[in-house]
Amino acid sequence: MDNGPEYVSHTLVSWAEKQEITLIYTQPGNPQQNAYLERYNRTVRQEWLEQYLFESIQDVQEVATQWLWTYNHDRPNMGNSGLTPAQKLKTAA
Template sequence: GKPRMIVSDNGSEFTSNAILQWADRTKVDWHYIAPGKPIQNAYIESFNGRLRDEFLNETLFSSLAHARSALSNWRSDYNDQRPHSGLGWLTPAEFAQTLNPRRDAVLRSQNGSAPQPAATETITATKNRWSELKTG
């Protein structure tokens, strides 16, 4: 489903007419953080830093399919395997289950909630721990 609210900085990707019209049309609230105050969006700034440092800067993608598969592996590790100090050393999936147990079924679903798979088989260009296709 759609989000109730989007919190963003004032980057051009979040101030375009198209995205603002979509938010208005779908009745999604929009909140901008104050310029120069990334601490107001600390959780996503932390996540973006980890995604960039652990994954994007370490992986050379050979195709869109490879990028999707590798990102799926990284996301699975981040959400299902790795404990987070800010969540009392639970994984995000474990923490989400404490908030809404029914939602856990969607988080653990191999197919997710998307209408079709986001990733296909990996075509490896350079290997790192995120670029290997994990099954099972």
């Protein structure tokens, strides 16, 4: 996981310890270890998180669910030869 301050909190660390979950952080100076995650986080931030002013967690969940469905089913991905992730999954089966 990213070890940036926006992702790591004492509450998360405490919860993980109670659940007997080991957190493994990316090594400082090695951003390539989580390049896919960083790309996804940037996309989420730019495409919907910064676009709305949310009033409740339910609002966030609704927008996130709608965006994720569109991302997986309607939006072609050039890394998948222009297929959506759902189409790519079907071809892999």
